[in-house]
Amino acid sequence: MKPAPYPRFLHPAIRLGVAMVLALASPVLIAPSLLHAQNLPNLGGTDGEELSPLMERRLGEQVMNNIRRDPDYIEDAPTLDYLNQLGGILLGSSPEARGDAGYDFFFFGVRDPSLNAFALPGGFIGAHSGLVLSAQSESELASVLAHEIGHVSQRHIARMIGNQRKDALLPMAGLLIAALAARSSPDIAGAAMMGSTGIAAQRQLSFGRDAEREADRLGLQILRGAGFELNGMVNFFGRLQNASRNRTDNLPSYLRTHPMTGERMADIEARIRTLSYKQHVDSLDFLLIRSRLRVLQDDTPQGWRDATTVFLEQSRQGTRAQLMAAKYGLAMLAQRQRDSATAFVLLNELKAEAARTPTYPASQILSSFAIELELLGGQASNALSLAKEARIQFPLSRAITMQYADTLLVNGKKNEATTFLRDQAQLYRQDPGVQRALARAYAEQGKLALQHLALAEYYSLTGALPAALEQLKMARGSSDASFYDQAVIDARERELQASWRELMEKSKRK
Ligand SMILES: [Zn+2]
Incomplete structure (x- = not known):
């Protein structure tokens, strides 16, 4: 297991306090930069108003920032490729699948042997490694993801958060902010406040019976449209239910968050009986x-x-x-x-x-593995020619795209690598990995100001504002910062500082 990229910086007592408040008050984690993004009183409607799609997305992004820093987050490009391509097939299956909010969905894996999958606000869907391993067919895995997509597109999470009592959200948010403000070091910001409790806390989201039925209905429609076996849902949920019968002490976590009743199973089975049977062959991937x-x-x-x-x-x-x-x-x-x-x-x-x-x-997974082996074996030019081929064959694979950039660098093609990564940064503006790779490419070129600018964007995209500001400072101090670079640095610094000031003012008022 690889170490967390950031230190867990909270005092244990504060961590415990935060975790307790989270467990008691709300299933949802409110991160500080969310609070500056929007006025707090608008956060939870006391009148059961649902969260706006924009607010829901921001909330989801904040939770994702915490999850990405968690050592249990599976930061593995082939896994992300596979899950997002499977998710993409499901989302493309019917016009209804994405729902009105029209989020860019993002699917990811969590290192955890238990059987669970979950939807965060705003279209982020996580699957435990244990769930993928226990799925006996691709249709079974697809059925769980389709069900989660159903929760997102039907705005169940937005409604659930909207229904939270505001007085339950406020103390939690205050505690998070206080913990942040207590730190003198700037480099903690927006950082991994919650650690693993980030993933743990959201697991407490539990939907009601009507929401489950609705997600099942839409999930089946999505599965069918995408050509998967509808039995996948019955088989998988049925197996979960059997497992829970034999081990009452240890209910699979999926069943705690998505309560399964006999009635719900009967509903699914009844729907399937009216639909024609289609066979789906598992993909090699x-x-x-x-x-x-x-x-x-x-x-x-x-x-x-x-x-x-x-x-x-x-x-x-x-x-x-x-x-x-x-x-x-x-x-x-x-x-x-x-x-x-x-x-x-x-x-x-x-x-x-x-x-x-x-x-x-x-298989893009095998192609990517072949490139990896050549790189490890020190066969740089073999790796590059494989990566070139693979990029043409699998243009949508993020794993292979990033490997291609790596192999360019390893082969000393620094200018090509930076040009390529700059294009990627334009195409995938929200991808911190591209900025990190770009920073490395600039470093190899000896372009210091640009290296720190790219790192600033990387930190900013992962919600670590003070670290981003620190990088801007270093960019300004770099001997090679051009007049143009200085202007870019100034503009970015003003934007990030304004966000940071707002956050700090909020924390003082608590
Ligand atoms: Zn559910």
């Missing part, structure tokens, strides 16, 4: 990503040993596709144990197998 998540879920030597046992078993008993997924898992494990020879042998067997199986389209 579904099986590969399950192997990947098995490794990422417990990325320790003990975890590797456990995963090896599972992969060996799978390669003895599984279908051809499962055999490929097992080999991929074993190759990942070999790579982690610095046995690149074995990893290459397995990868070549996989490629040969894929070539023999024309029903499987080329």
